[in-house]
Amino acid sequence: MLVSKLPQFPDFTISASLFSNIENGEDLVKDIANIPYSLIDTTLICSVEQIYSAIYRVLVEYKFNRIKTKSINSELLLCLSQNSNITQNFKKFGINANTKNLVIVSILENQINNDLNKEFNALLKGEEIELNNENLQKICDMKAIRKILTSNLMMIQILPRPLSMLFS
Amino acid sequence: MSVELVELVNQYLTPNVPISPIAQGAEAIVFTTHVHPYLPNEITKDIDTNKKYIIKFRPPKKYRHPVIDKSLTKHRTLSEARILSKLFQIEGLKVPRLIAMDAVNGYLWMEFLGEDLPNNKGFSNLKNFLWMYSSDGRDPYDKVVKETLFKVGEQIGLLHWNDYCHGDLTSSNIVLVRDSNDIDNWIPHLIDFGLGSTSNMVEDKGVDLYVLERAIISTHSSYSDKYNEWLVKGFSSVYEKQGKNGSKKLGELLGRFEEVRLRGRKRSMLG
Ligand SMILES: Nc1ncnc2c1ncn2[C@@H]1O[C@H](COP(=O)(O)O)[C@@H](O)[C@H]1O
Incomplete structure (x- = not known):
């Protein structure tokens, strides 16, 4: 689990993990409304930059503007692309019954939860692997990513250099 | 501030x-x-x-x-x-x-792009880079200067060929990034697109070229003829690679550049 704070938002604690070989996708989808974290299908995620730049956007919106969805957790799915169509983004980045790999993110304001890692592992039937670009690139769908990236403002630029070169 | x-x-x-x-x-x-x-x-x-x-x-x-x-x-x-x-x-x-x-x-x-030039010559934008080569007994017509200005011209050519204009193309808005494997290879980057736009108008492109030419004349007047010639060479090379259509567009563009220049001269004569 990667625990961090964004320098500009010291009141928020971000925890994120990558899970592969998920077996209970169907149950997760059924229960999604009650799950207090963001669950992101990694098909369209090839770098941690994608996740964390979206978290930054969520916190900017949350602190200085207003979020457009029900919660910080759902807002993260929206902020993963510059497209503002909520339904489309949930479909693209949210999990479905067949999801095998996912990133789970918790954003807590003024709270500490020392049991998060346990909670993640209890919720997800799968295998936790280190959240890094190397692992994400093994499990994502580069072809599909290429399609969405070129039409998305900033999406290519935030990728680390060797990756962004694949797309430009 | x-x-x-x-x-x-x-x-x-x-x-x-x-x-x-x-x-x-x-x-x-x-x-x-x-x-x-x-x-x-x-x-x-x-x-x-x-x-x-x-x-x-x-x-x-x-x-x-x-x-x-x-x-x-x-x-x-x-x-x-x-x-x-x-x-x-x-x-x-x-x-x-x-x-x-x-x-x-x-x-x-x-x-962040660029670096501090050696011997306190300031930040590595094109302006300071040209100053550096015209001081301390260095050769202002050095091969490195020529190659760098050609590459700057290429960058502007690429920008214009793709129908974008900079809007404030001064020699401070061109940052040179030194190749880590070859100290004499300066890779020009364009910055500050606050006034940038998409445009297919020869006028906008002609003005971009004119603004940069004026900037170089005003800060490096003794060498500006050669400098501007090298810039235009680099610029032209991008268009010439595009075949007939490229050469035609280049002709129109350089024609307009000349017109903008003449207008500028008239204006300054009228004072
Ligand atoms: N990406 C950058 N890398 C390095 N210096 C920059 C960058 N962007 C702006 N600057 C510096 O800030 C000055 C003003 O920026 P601007 O307002 O974008 O023209 C420039 O002339 C540069 O010296």
Whole structure:
């Protein structure tokens, strides 16, 4: 689990993990409304930059503007692309019954939860692997990513250099 | 820079993001920082040691109505981000990479480009680079200068060929990034697209070329003929690679460049 704070938002604690070989996708989808974290299908995620730049956007919106969805957790799915169509983004980045790999993110304001890692592992039937670009690139769908990236403002630029070169 | 403005930025960024101001223009204030806006240390420590980032801030203007001001700031910030993002995708074109944006508050984060030139010759933009080669007994017509200006011309050619205009193409808005494997290879990057736009008008492109030519004449007058010749050579090479259509467009463009130049001369004669 990667625990961090964004320098500009010291009141928020971000925890994120990558899970592969998920077996209970169907149950997760059924229960999604009650799950207090963001669950992101990694098909369209090839770098941690994608996740964390979206978290930054969520916190900017949350602190200085207003979020457009029900919660910080759902807002993260929206902020993963510059497209503002909520339904489309949930479909693209949210999990479905067949999801095998996912990133789970918790954003807590003024709270500490020392049991998060346990909670993640209890919720997800799968295998936790280190959240890094190397692992994400093994499990994502580069072809599909290429399609969405070129039409998305900033999406290519935030990728680390060797990756962004694949797309430009 | 006003204490009030710096205070505003510090409040927004919090003490966790220490900044140093490096430039203030009519539109924006530019700061550098060593803090990445969102990547965890575990991620940056391998790839990003000692990295610097640029924070470009468009402060509120007191003389504008607050609602109009907010909306203008948002539009201009977004517009600069959008254009940088499009340009970044053009093969061969070099612009800073965007890292983060808060359009409503007028903030853009991007990668820092360039370095300090040796012997206190200042930051490695084209202007200081040319100064460096015309001082300390160096040869202002050095091969490195010629190659660099050709490459600058190529960058502008690529920009124009793809129907974008810079809008404020001075020699300070061209940053030279030194190739880490070859110290004499300076790779020009175009910065500050605050006035950038998409345009297929020869007039806009002619004006871009004219503005840069004037900048070079005013700061490096003794050598400006050759310098501008090399720039235009690099510029032309991009169009000439595009076959007949490219050569035709190049002809129109250089024709308009000449017209803009003549207009400029008339204007200065009228005083
Ligand atoms: N990406 C960058 N890398 C290095 N220096 C920059 C960058 N962007 C802006 N600057 C510096 O800040 C000054 C003003 O920026 P601007 O307002 O964008 O023209 C420039 O003339 C540069 O010296």
